[in-house]
Amino acid sequence: MHTHVIYLNVNEFSLEQLDTFEGDLYERTRIRVETEEKEMQNAEAYVIQSKYLGYLSLEAWDVKEFIKKDLEMFLMTYSGFPKNV
Numbered sequence: 001m002h003t004h005v006i007y008l009n010v011n012e013f014s015l016e017q018l019d020t021f022e023g024d025l026y027e028r029t030r031i032r033v034e035t036e037e038k039e040m041q042n043a044e045a046y047v048i049q050s051k052y053l054g055y056l057s058l059e060a061w062d063v064k065e066f067i068k069k070d071l072e073m074f075l076m077t078y079s080g081f082p083k084n085v
Helices: 012-025 050-055 063-069 071-077
Strands: 026-034 040-048
Touching (some): 012 040
Antiparallel strands (some): 026 040
């Protein structure tokens, strides 16, 4: 079982910023989630588009390894960031 965070009352401006950050690889998709209290709730998640599934790896993502090896290049090149920030 995976534990995730649900952010409530996210305003439209913030959603637009998240959409920009996630870029074309992902699309915001409505899903149903089960809370810790075993209640079902509507939510949205960024899901990779099927045409980009080949970009995925079967290896588990390691945040420490990413920071050590790839974060700097990601920050310099990721197209999802607004250019005027």
